Amino acid sequence: MVGTSDFHTYLIFDSSRSPISVAIQPLWDVGTREFKIGKNKGTEILMRLQEVLHPEIFSPPGAYDGKKNLFSFKKYHITAQQFTVPWEGGQPKRPKDVSVKIVFVKQIDVRSLRNLMNGDPQSVLAEGEAATALNMLNLYVQSTPRMQDPRIHNAKSFFTPTNKRASDRIRPVELWRGYFQSVRPTFDRLLVNIDVTIGVVIPKGKLEQICADYLRVRNMREVRNPELGRLRLFLKGVKVEVDLPGHAGKRPRTIKDVVSKVGEIFFEKGGDRVSVADHFKRAHGVTIRPGSLGVKIGQDGLFPIDVCRTIQQLLKSRASPEIVREALDFSPPNPIERLNAIRAGWQQLRYAQSPFLLGAGISVKPEPLIARGRILPPPEIGFKTDKISLHQKRGQWDVMRQTLYFPAVLSNWAVVDFAGCDMKILNEFVRDLGRAMMERGMTVKEPHSIVRKPANYIKNVLEELARDAAGAQMLLVILPESAADIYRQVKRFGDITNGVVTQCVKWSGKLARDAQNKRCNQYHNNLILKINAKLGGLNCRPISATMAKLREVPTMVMGADVSHPAPGSMLPSIASLVASMDADMLRYVASIRVQETRTEMIQDLAAMFKAALITFRQKNNNYLPLRIMMFRDGVSEGEFMTVRDMEVDAMTPVVLELYQNGPKPELTFIVVGKRHHFRFFPMDNTSADSRGNGNLYPGFVVDRDITHPVFQDFYLQSQPGLKGTSRPSHYTVLKNNSHFTMDDLQQMAYALCHCYSRSTRAVKIPAPVYYADLVCRRAKFHFDDKVRDDASSEHSDEKPHLDFYKEHFEAINGRLKDMMYFV
Template sequence: MPPRISPQNSRGGGGRGGRGGRGGPPMRGGYGSSGPALSAVAPSASAHITTVGVKRTSYGVAGTSCAVYTNHFPVKIPDSVITHYDVSLRFAVVITPSEKTLPARLNMDIIMQLQKVVAPGIFTPRAVYDGRKNLFAAVPLRIAEDGQEFDVTLSDPEAPSPANTSGKGPKVYKVKLKKVAEINPVVLQRFLEGMQSHDNDVLTAITALNVVIRMEPTQKYPFNIRSFFTDREKKDIGQGIELWRGYFQSVRPAMNQMLINIDISTGTMYKPGPLLGLCLEFIGKPGQVQFLMPSRGFPERERLRLQRFIAGIRVLTAHTGEKGRGSKTPRVVKKISSSGASSLTFQLREGGQMTVADYFQRVTNKPLRFPDLPCVEVGSGALLPIELCEVPPGQIMRKQVPPELTKNVLEFATKKPSDRLDSIRRGLGVLSYGQSDYVRQFGLHMEANADALRVNARILPAPTLKYGQQSKNPSITPVNGAWNMVDKKFYRPAEIKGWIILIYERQARFKNENADDMKQGLMTAFKDCGIVCPDSNPLVRYENGQGNIATQLRAAGNMYKDKRGIHPTLIVAILPEGGTDIYTAIKHFGDCVAGVATQCLKSNKCFRAKQQYYANVCLKINVKLGGINNIPDPLSPALEFVTDNANPAIVMGADVIHPAPGSEGRPSFTGVVANVDSASAKYIAQTRVQVSRKEMIDDLVSMTQHLLDMFRKYRRNVEKKPNIDPKRIIFYRDGVSEGQFQQVLEIEVPMIRKACENLGINPPPKITVIVVGKRHHVRFFPTSPESSDKTGNCRAGTVVDRDVGHPTEFDFYLQSHGGLLGTSRPAHYNVLLDENNFKPDALQELSFALCHVYARSTRSVSIPAPVYYADIVCSRAKNHFDPDAGLNFSDTNTQLDDQEVDSSLENFRKGFKDLHANTALNMYFS
């Protein structure tokens, strides 16, 4: 057997998905000869039907009717009963607590062995399995009424089972099956027709159909939840990583029929071949074997970085010892030893010690080529020399791609709309619905010549935007989601009373003349957009990024005050490449300590930059100093709901972000933003830290209360409005899945009401709650030049609320931005609560208008600005911590026990600093 670590003797060791739907009258509107507009009448759900969200009562009709393709394909559902079984799967003898939960791939292999070898007579035809707890059979299994248990051994040496190093023979697995339900497809058909609530029976039926269509590909290909990947199209991007093209598939309910949503996806894979080569490629030393040797000074930091990269990878051993078993059974890597194989010792069963290198020389009858290389620890402590390990193909890397390779991933994943649709169509051949025994046996059927569904759509008119009265033309109407600021002044320009420029790039790389060019570029941009800046000669200082940033900023501010008599209201910082730590320190000082606006620029971006660059910088600077860049025309029909002075409305956006998988002890961050002005263009924010991976916002009462209070004060003190209490609240919520919709209604909505009650707002505002989702695979593709922009995407303002909507609930898809690269993704809006009784047109046009008030660009964005801001606020929450406090925000995995996790979270809570009072009044997050 391979050696194991002996603690006393070892000198080494160690990121929502769209819901489908189809319905309504046939397409009659469109361009050219398409005909008149679409009907607004929607088929109504039966009165007894209960829904989580608001019931759909009508369709929108605003805009120009057109047709688009979508990546959905009709499928006929079964008409026979499906039997549902619960699966309990475990080791016959539990060796360690960590082995209680088995990987999905291993579970699939065990169930397949059960069906093919152990009990083929019972499983005829074969059942389908989701890799966890659910098994579905087209014909009831002949097992005991109270369930039946089977013993399964993966005796096939090719099967990927855990390494057996105990010498006690193959592992035995206990599989218990118990019938839990019968699924009658009638309930599913009734749901599609609007005659059945979305209850557990419907949910289970949809789950069963999804398992059916995924069963065949998951046996053939590497898979990840709902996607699987093939090597038909792949790309080596370096550092031991390959990209494989994949396919996503999901059965989605639609109005009166079921659809399969198919999309392409990208999988990151470990590069197959010798593990040694993979390791050397990852650390950037291909062919330099000696670099990995601890005796030659392999840095500990690099060893840990490499260990994080390969932890969890399965390897085959290249030696032929252990009765040939080593070359057949994949083993999972846990760690990399900090000593070489010639230095690591282990205790022999018969007594005495032996080095790992000597052991493998005895087993293989030849010495290791590189005995000073470290070993990998696998299984429950076995050590294997790196040089003897092979990485089999098709292993998904479930870690973040290194930032420097992100561009390569985007290039591979990005496809023009027409190319993406062609790939999806070709994917039908890979998915092989017609050839799959499972699909046929369960009665699912897709037409052999099925094509992407053609659906009804409309293109909404863009809102008119207003700039300052000093502008040559104060009003502008965006064209396909874009406009420019030529001859435009900001609607409300800010004033820079004093400013300083701190340069953290080396003076040899960013010289005095470059600093002068940058300063002049900013001054010109200030004048062009209307920002008032009386000081044309700011203080300019070169600083050392390795020093104490807060001390440097404070000293520069005091120096400016000594010379000019006031503290600066703006700090402009020029950062070198990779200056993330400097950026964080500057933002913490400006946002939480000094209450001064900060604007960071990358040296390579502002080096001889064009004037357009500085104009874009001014978009951010103006709102950070309290200005307003533009507003949607208050007289626009799209804005009449929020600009009605008799019924003041506040628009809120909320989001929660969570730490990377495996990052135990790090908190989640919550963000809520809201407008304070009557035009819904000026926003302020609140952010908090809370328990890791908790989706509902704990402090929503206090956050909402603060935002409502600031809204009232702004109306009273700045806008001089007589009525200051909001009568309407529009709450856009990001980041929640369909399964959490009920929680939003039961937990977060009462918190909003409580905040209103605490402020004595009477009558209480009427609330509308809309969940905005982007984590879905629904795409739209133009069918004619009139519905296409110059990138081949659907035009900005394309809305679909019929053919791929929920069968009974008020939802819609809105593609609010013009295309740039690849295929644009529409946002999916689900209306959970609507006390304001919005008509579909009103809510769709309002949402589209709010996508045009994002202060940082002169393009409409993909989701309403308040939701976008909430996401940014969450992402920047780490700037609320003192960078010198030593809190760890890296995305690498950490292994902590429960007590350490609690302590770590408490440290984050204590270290979290509130915004400075000055910063909290402005859009610091822009």
């Protein structure tokens, strides 16, 4: 029995509920421009209408979604009515009004949720009435916490400045702690999932200073193209106010783009061509300094950054690694403190005082739900001549003093130093690495050469090195600490241009001292895990009755993922598929494709799947797999049915083509979810792993109490705890025409979490899912120089067509296509 981050919700299922259409229009002249209103302002106006002007009509108050819908658990005695509502509360100096038109739309039968909770498959349809009712419940639960200033919120979380962190390491942004909340159906009950969460907030301030802090520069006029690309991604979607006469009091506007030398840009005004600098001087008395950066706001508005101010808002772009590390450090440090933080947040959630919940007759039990679970037995870890039991130290093992399961041969390799190392220390580091590889059972010769080269003309240096060490299997590349561009060039040379394995080492003062003092053994062994796998070796294998069952017939395990570009980027999405080729499900081949941006379905899955089957047949004496297991990453619950229908259907004709009249393979299709807020908390010290930061022991699985009422699913915490509260992975079985039981599938998933070749710990998701993610991350090495990191082409400011990206996306070199180059 464990505590969870879920709370029981009580709801009366005996009536219909009413969504009402809302239209808000200004009663003042806005000219020809479109009138837009933000969600917070819209909510403020609707609450003023309901609570101040007409409480006799809107009692209890309805919950507004910030768009066009007002939901009510009571049918109001109006079908269509127009109201005049003050734009501002209190006694403003210049009062103005808006028109709010309320129109009854239809009734929603909340009893449709009962069908969903009873397992009706039709109830999970995204456009169904149960989905609408669930969205309405979420809105009711979230409305009161969102409306308390000075909070910031997104779809399902709110954040408060009463608990925040600012640090030079992450400036200009701040971290605000808050709470996630979501209503979820389970069998025969509704739950509210509540969790502590962290928001990355851009503070209110001068835009010029925000930009300077982000780029770590003093003078914004000295910003060059690489930094401009980074800034463009950071600022796209950020809301700003313009600090000029005539703009005071106007709503914040969204940055569309960043432009250099804004004062030198010309536009048409009254039939004349006028520069932005001249316009600002004449119209506003503002002098734009030469070389100033500007931002594009709206369709054609251009403003220098020094007249803009940011409002307090959540960061829309992707968080940097530094922000992620700081957020982890800011999170509750262990499960007990996380649960206490959730309980402490009950006062901020205010469920018992919410006029929305009280009026709807909804209550949320304040005590966390208790769920039943069990610990799966761990597999043994097998090496070439030995095997390790994990019963004493679950989820962790050591390769020292072990011979790798299948050691690779490294007969020709070279070393190049781009970090300016002390050559004596570097030679010792390389010599000790070679010695450690031989201790692990690898056959290793001395490197062909160890050379130091300047960190420019990288491609020429690598080509020269590859020629000198003809037929080299691997290049060991020593990089300085900040070397993103060198790293990209090295990987592109190895993966695409030359087809040679590359292993990079980030050199640092600490690593140099450790090498000099012979303290690099652990570091060397971590490198060896990658090197051996890249060269075709196998590090270790999980041994269990379940894995033996998988080996009974030819089995192919696949992992698939789709990664999307950062917010604001125009780059396409990337789809990847990896597939096992051996009986131990340890060797994988990969394929990667470019597809329409932000498309979750794998558009070229049929071709990728076919290529995997053909390669399997080539490597397995002309046999095709009789069992196929797909672990699919990156799919939200709302897309489960679409994935099942589209991706499984895409695989079917491939099976018919290749298997023809022979026996068809069994197919198991499982979605693996990582981005959720379910947490488990030990009930006492006996169930807490003291080595795992007080988390539950690895292998803890829950397949009841909190699971989905329609889909077969389970939660598995496979990894040992490190820091904070471990997040279990969520497995949803969309198709299973094999003879495997749910217990079999849980054991298989757990065993595959012990196969990740880069680690000597059980990981949180099966190895093939991790590999698919690694393949997606390497997409940037496939693009040639015509595609920039800021996602625009050299020749056009327009959004490039998908064909442009396909044209400039090069395939993996044929020498590496059947190797695990991606680890």
